[in-house]
Amino acid sequence: MRQVVLKHALEDKPRAADFTLIDAPRPQCPDGGVLVTLSHVSMDPYVGARLRGRHMGEPAPEPGVEAIPGHGVGVVIESRCEDFAKGEAVHLMEAGWREYAAAPASAARRIDTEGIDPALHLSALGMPGLTAWAGITRLAQVCEGETVLIDAAAGAVGGTAGQIARAKGAARVIGIAGGPEKCALVTGEYGFDACIDYKQDGWEARLKDALPDGLNVHFENVSSDILNLALTMMKPYGRAILCGLAAHYQTGQPAPGINFGPVIGARAGLHGLVVYDFYDRWDAFAGEIAPMVREGRLRLAHDIADGLDAAPAAFERLMDGKNRGKALIAL
Ligand code: NDP
Numbered sequence: 001m002r003q004v005v006l007k008h009a010l011e012d013k014p015r016a017a018d019f020t021l022i023d024a025p026r027p028q029c030p031d032g033g034v035l036v037t038l039s040h041v042s043m044d045p046y047v048g049a050r051l052r053g054r055h056m057g058e059p060a061p062e063p064g065v066e067a068i069p070g071h072g073v074g075v076v077i078e079s080r081c082e083d084f085a086k087g088e089a090v091h092l093m094e095a096g097w098r099e100y101a102a103a104p105a106s107a108a109r110r111i112d113t114e115g116i117d118p119a120l121h122l123s124a125l126g127m128p129g130l131t132a133w134a135g136i137t138r139l140a141q142v143c144e145g146e147t148v149l150i151d152a153a154a155g156a157v158g159g160t161a162g163q164i165a166r167a168k169g170a171a172r173v174i175g176i177a178g179g180p181e182k183c184a185l186v187t188g189e190y191g192f193d194a195c196i197d198y199k200q201d202g203w204e205a206r207l208k209d210a211l212p213d214g215l216n217v218h219f220e221n222v223s224s225d226i227l228n229l230a231l232t233m234m235k236p237y238g239r240a241i242l243c244g245l246a247a248h249y250q251t252g253q254p255a256p257g258i259n260f261g262p263v264i265g266a267r268a269g270l271h272g273l274v275v276y277d278f279y280d281r282w283d284a285f286a287g288e289i290a291p292m293v294r295e296g297r298l299r300l301a302h303d304i305a306d307g308l309d310a311a312p313a314a315f316e317r318l319m320d321g322k323n324r325g326k327a328l329i330a331l
Pocket of ligand 1: 044045046127128131151152153154155156157158176177178179182221222242243244245246247248273274275276318319320321322323325326327
């Protein structure tokens with residue numbers, strides 16, 4: 001079986017040359033578990049920090065031995081448990097960048113592939129989608145008529161968050177993204193009202209123009225700089241969801257702080273979000289979002305690496321913020 005591993009321990013931002021492909025024995029199906037042939041594996045921004053042992057206390061994978069971590073979807077080819085049968089489609093949290101993965105039944109989740117591309121179970125219907133749903137519906141509790149601002153809006157979390165906010169009745173959904181191609185995706189495909197390209201001069205003024213009456217909810221995926229700007233436009237009793245700091249993960253420096261003045265002025269609520277807290281609500285999330293995905297009311301672009309050989313270069317693009325939509329490996 002082929003799998004991608006680190007060549008050596010990492011200190012800095014991962015580059016394609018830090019990875020290599022090796023042949024490893026195919027995992028055995030455990031008693032009480034399943035063996036799965038993977039069709040798609042996820043690449044996520046937090047993995048850049050995880051590879052250096054700097055993500056929520058989780059260890060870095062052992063260089064030369066352990067597959068790079070990633071969620072995966074695929075089909076059960078052997079089952080030694082009562083919960084899953086051979087041929088069923090499943091999602092595994094600990095799949096890894098490899099061709100096959102074994103897991104106990106408790107770590108596998110059956111997925112609905114009736115009219116749904118299995119890869120969507122790693123994006124809009126996967127961990128990023130659950131993150132978006134938790135932030136928009138459980139923490140911010142977006143209501144009818146509200147205005148919502150979201151950065152990294154072309155990505156899986158941001159793109160899904162905006163479309164869920166709209167479904168919850170938001171009157172205005174504004175995105176921030178890097179470059180005209182991403183902004184076209186956000187407005188054209190995801191249906192945001194506007195998307196501001198922060199790589200263009202004068203973008204802050206354009207953002208203010210797009211939010212003439214301010215905003216009720218801000219969903220932060222990128223940096224405290226953008227958060228601080230959003231806070232200056234927040235209406236009284238607005239809410240900010242602190243979901244991610246993609247611009248800071250690879251710098252080795254903590255993100256600069258939050259400007260408290262506007263928080264107090266707006267009587268704003270700041271909610272940190274960790275998706276792990278919502279794993280026990282996956283069924284409620286999927287029950288609500290799967291019909292939207294199946295009926296085409298929620299769409300998400302996938303930025304696909306074709307095979308494990310293409311994964312290191314695609315991951316380097318993700319680390320540089322150059323992905324357009326959810327970064328995945330198709331096997
Ligand atoms: P994305 O596909 O959105 O990729 C990250 C994006 O961040 C990039 O495409 C880029 O978009 C933007 N970005 C801005 N500056 C940088 C930079 N210096 N380096 C790299 N990227 C940069 O990822 P996801 O949708 O998977 O995740 C979005 C955010 O949500 C991330 O911060 C992630 O860590 C976080 N997250 C948090 C979870 C939680 O439990 N709190 C769970 C899951 C995800 P652009 O060019 O448009 O700026």
